[in-house]
Amino acid sequence: MEQLIQVKKLSRDYKIAKRDGSFLKFMFSREHKIIHAVNSIDFSILKGELVGFVGPNGAGKSTTIKMLAGILAPTSGEVSVIGNDPFKKRKQNAYHIGVIFGQRSQLWWDLPIGDTFKLLKKIYKTPDDIYEKNLGLFKEYLDLESIWNQPVRQLSLGQRMRAEIAAAILHNPELLFLDEPTIGLDIVAKRQIREFILKLNRDYQTTVILTSHDMKDIEEICERIILIDKGVIVVDCPVDELKQSYNKTAVVKVNLNEPVLAFDIVGAIGRPEDDGLKWNFEVDKSITTTGHLVFEISKIAEISDIEIKEQAVEDIIHDIYKNGV
Numbered sequence: 001m002e003q004l005i006q007v008k009k010l011s012r013d014y015k016i017a018k019r020d021g022s023f024l025k026f027m028f029s030r031e032h033k034i035i036h037a038v039n040s041i042d043f044s045i046l047k048g049e050l051v052g053f054v055g056p057n058g059a060g061k062s063t064t065i066k067m068l069a070g071i072l073a074p075t076s077g078e079v080s081v082i083g084n085d086p087f088k089k090r091k092q093n094a095y096h097i098g099v100i101f102g103q104r105s106q107l108w109w110d111l112p113i114g115d116t117f118k119l120l121k122k123i124y125k126t127p128d129d130i131y132e133k134n135l136g137l138f139k140e141y142l143d144l145e146s147i148w149n150q151p152v153r154q155l156s157l158g159q160r161m162r163a164e165i166a167a168a169i170l171h172n173p174e175l176l177f178l179d180e181p182t183i184g185l186d187i188v189a190k191r192q193i194r195e196f197i198l199k200l201n202r203d204y205q206t207t208v209i210l211t212s213h214d215m216k217d218i219e220e221i222c223e224r225i226i227l228i229d230k231g232v233i234v235v236d237c238p239v240d241e242l243k244q245s246y247n248k249t250a251v252v253k254v255n256l257n258e259p260v261l262a263f264d265i266v267g268a269i270g271r272p273e274d275d276g277l278k279w280n281f282e283v284d285k286s287i288t289t290t291g292h293l294v295f296e297i298s299k300i301a302e303i304s305d306i307e308i309k310e311q312a313v314e315d316i317i318h319d320i321y322k323n324g325v
């Protein structure tokens, strides 16, 4: 597989004024503090990969994306995007990438989106056939027809984000960087955007790097997850592997045909509901399995209904932040 992105010992510092004591001291102080926003990270990304960048606020996700997109120069280390240094070859890089920052718009505020697309077609010299195909995709997946003639400033957040994504991929970039593309959107708009991203990946093998606070976005779109915390990569693995190897607990809910007062099962803590007919078990998977638990329960009482809930990716990630890998 073709390697599109290579990052080696990449770091980015920010220098900020030290904030201690009075406002005057702050204003006139020459003291500075260095923040290691991104601290010597390494990874590479292959063509067609769908990668989720996850981490708490301030982890360094946006800073990394800005360096990949050529918006920000690294303090040290190497970045290569499709064979180029994205910051030094910024213009060249722009043809290969699409970028979206959910927090700020990149569209012309006063132009109707239809006109914006025509302008972008000219800027990027997009061939007619690709332009037409993409307009077709937008109409089918992003529901843009009804707002075609409206200026961007009149659009709702959901409409605007759909237009942003359309504008970012109009020139068929091989690489798409999405920084919080679904922030503030309702479920319907989120779903539309997720489906569209997956469609791009299927049709064009578009490589996607995505950050999101919504773990549903990550679970539904991404195959690989890069977990970043305090500027350092903590985990980099397939989403499935994360689920398998870090999934330490499961919840098993059973309905029984006769009430049971107490269970004593190694590796599972049981809590009764109602009058002992319903039980919730928290299973420690390092000690036992859900299968063994069910077997042990059924030796004591007949099970009429059962539900097994594995830990969600979101819980797994919170666990990693709290307790380490």
Ligand SMILES: Nc1ncnc2c1ncn2[C@@H]1O[C@H](COP(=O)(O)OP(=O)(O)O)[C@@H](O)[C@H]1O
Pocket: 014, 015, 016, 035, 037, 055, 056, 057, 058, 059, 060, 061, 062, 063, 064
């Ligand atoms: N322009 C900036 N000037 C100074 N500090 C910044 C700047 N941008 C980001 N930071 C700091 O760098 C760290 C990483 O920020 P960021 O990359 O935006 O994190 P994330 O996107 O994961 O929330 C944070 O501590 C943040 O406060």
Ligand SMILES: [Mg+2]
Pocket: 061, 062, 063, 179
């Ligand atoms: Mg950010």
